[in-house]
Amino acid sequence: MDNDTKKFLSDLLAELQRIDYVRPEDIPNIDLYMDQITTFMDSQLETSKRHADDKILTKTMINNYAKNNLLPPPEKKKYTKEHVLTLIFIYYFKNILSISDIQSILNPITDKYFGKDGSYSLEDIYREVFGLEHQETQNLMKDLARKFNTSCQTFPDAAPEDAELLRNFSLICMLSYDVYVKKTIIERLIDTTTSDKSKAEKNKK
Template structure:
């Protein structure tokens, strides 16, 4: 595969990624099987392998057990449950269960349920309204990193070896980007925990 074809393939795979539009989520409560089917259908573009399971009954039960997800009402899950599961789906790839708990506890305490001033659906819509801009910026950054990686190891004569090292460089650049952002997220969570402890001491 040529450099151009490789880059084109990467861009196409990124463009296929999409988020679930809240209007596509049923306004009626769903049973567990319906929830897993819904998530699988709407997030299938993010699967690495076709046989991958995005969400299982065991996962949902564990999220409830770990207080990431409020318990279902008579074995049925609301639209708000689905919204939380979508957030969990994205967070769980980079954060620990403990970190997600620290993010979710105030979120569910303040905004889950009908009595909230602003609901989870409004929060979800606000956050994902920037999805297109973020995707455009991400694509530009990926292209820049890809082109930069092609410039590495220019002194290597073997084309096969050079291709391998170029690809390795590209993976390293992307990985370092993820690493730095993960560190930033963890720092924000840690500071949030510290602020909560300070507030409790004042009370």
């Protein structure tokens, strides 16, 4: 691995390590009011901001999520730990998916597990999913190293003053294509799940 790749991956790993997920044990076990929710989310997810003045979560956002049936309604204006877990899922999904797609993903989960006593709680599901983070980060780093090395080999005949611009553009294009393909797969999975659910409901009638 050459020095450029090492530096690129080292800088990126440092950046990824700053973006840590919210651990369930860090979420208060008491019900929270709206202001407390926004303050908590802002402090916990601050490292994921692109710009210092970006908003993680606002009152308007939370109200809209409730209106769109993404978030179960609070009880007496108080939000439980499960509300916070649901909001974290929404926060990550909303960067790549539409509101309707998020509904298709989350509603079956919250309908079945939110506030219910069963084999799995919403916290169990959250722990299981986010517990995969470390291994996925390692896989991601390997894939990024490959893409970075590939981009460094593009435009071999470019003048020195053009090479960095063009190779950065190559890397951005590869990463964008990767996101595009994965987003398409997610949408296909959502469509398939929605279609299967509709068929099951028709068969019940």
